[in-house]
Amino acid sequence: QVQLVESGGGVVQPGRSLRLSCVGSGFTFSRHAMHWVRQAPGKGLEWVAVISYDGSVRYNADSVKGRFTISRDNSKNTLYLQMDSLRPEDTAMYYCTRDQFLGHSSGRSDCWGRGTLVTVSS
Amino acid sequence: DIQLTQSPSFLSASVGDRVTITCRASQGISNYLGWYQQKPGKAPKLLIYAASTLQSGVPSRFSGSGSGTEFTLTISSLQPADFATYYCQRLNNYPATFGGGTKVEIK
Numbered sequence: 742q743v744q745l746v747e748s749g750g751g752v753v754q755p756g757r758s759l760r761l762s763c764v765g766s767g768f769t770f771s772r773h774a775m776h777w778v779r780q781a782p783g784k785g786l787e788w789v790a791v792i793s794y795d796g797s798v799r800y801n802a803d804s805v806k807g808r809f810t811i812s813r814d815n816s817k818n819t820l821y822l823q824m825d826s827l828r829p830e831d832t833a834m835y836y837c838t839r840d841q842f843l844g845h846s847s848g849r850s851d852c853w854g855r856g857t858l859v860t861v862s863s
Numbered sequence: 864d865i866q867l868t869q870s871p872s873f874l875s876a877s878v879g880d881r882v883t884i885t886c887r888a889s890q891g892i893s894n895y896l897g898w899y900q901q902k903p904g905k906a907p908k909l910l911i912y913a914a915s916t917l918q919s920g921v922p923s924r925f926s927g928s929g930s931g932t933e934f935t936l937t938i939s940s941l942q943p944a945d946f947a948t949y950y951c952q953r954l955n956n957y958p959a960t961f962g963g964g965t966k967v968e969i970k
Contacts, residue, residue, distance in 0.1 A: 776959070778907075786899075786907065786950050786961040800957035803864065836906055848954035849897045851918065853906035 743767040743852045745837045750857030753827055761857055763820040763837030771795075771815040774846030777822050779833035780856075789835070790822065791846055798846075805831075827861045834858050865890050867951055869962035875970045882938040884965045886951035891931045895955040898927055898936045901964075902947045911936065912954060941967070 749761040763775070777789040790801045790811040799811055810823040820837055835857050838850035866889040876882050886896065894914035899907040909918045911927040914934055924939045938945055946969055951962040 778961075785964040786901075786952075788952070788959040788961060791957060791959070802958050841909070841912070847912070848895070848952065848956070848959040849909060849912045850899075850907075851909050853908075855906060 743839070745839065745852060745854035747835065747837045747854045747857040750835065750859045752860045752862060754863050755828060755861055757827055758823070758825045759827060759859060761822040761824065761835055761837075761859070763822075763854055765818045765820070765837075765839065768839070768852075770818040772843050774840035774842070775811075775813060775820045776838045776840060776846075776848075776850055777811060777820075778836045778838055778850065778853075779831075779859075780836070781830075781833040784833075787833070791840070791848070792820070793846060794844060824859070827859075829861050832859060832861050864958055865892060865953055865956075865960060867953060867960050867962035869949075869951060869965050872963060872965060874965060874967050876941050876967060877970045878941055878943060880941045880970075882941050882945075882967060884936045884949055884951075884967075886929075886934045886936070886962050888932045888934075888953070892953055892956070894930050895953060896927075896929070896934050897952045897954050898925075899950045899952065900945075900947045901950065907950065910949075938967075 747763045792811045808826045812821045837854040839852040841851035898911040901907040915927045948966045
């Protein structure tokens with residue numbers, strides 16, 4: 742079955758970096774755009790970034806622009822989120838999601854991982 | 864950027880009630896809107912996309928409507944499994960903003 746498994750979360754000091762990974766299985770990873778969505782403790786959902794199926798197109802939320810970079814390695818069925826210059830307000834559960842639409846991105850996430858928790862604190 | 868405002872933010876209802884949640888966009892977004900359900904400690908689940916298209920496997924008591932700036936999610940007869948938080952999301956353009964959420968609790 743379709744599965745997304747995130748890893749790489751943890752506790753990190755403000756200003757430091759962290760890289761999240763998400764491995765997809767049970768579907769043709771290279772045919773789907775992929776997203777990162779985060780959720781601060783007790784708060785709502787925040788869309789973070791998207792990358793097209795082939796990695797050629799990427800968009801970020803303004804809140805992470807210039808600090809976070811989304812990338813993918815289709816040979817490894819893996820999505821990444823490089824997070825630099827981390828701030829306390831980046832503390833959240835980070836979800837990897839699959840875009841339902843084949844090829845281009847639609848924005849709709851039909852499959853979600855369980856998430857990986859990032860805590861930014863000194 | 865386009866903002867999505869959900870109302871109410873909290874809703875108390877009984878099993879069998881008809882429930883309606885509203886999502887208003889700060890600018891017109893055609894029918895590019897989705898709805899998600901999230902239960903505590905779980906990842907969200909896609910319910911509806913294109914404002915009114917039911918995702919495969921979602922019960923027919925869920926329905927969506929609207930276009931432009933005003934959208935609604937309706938649960939025709941609330942079931943115990945439906946007590947959760949619901950989010951709208953702008954689709955097809957970026958940033959793919961979410962609304963603030965509506966928590967549906969048992970009355």
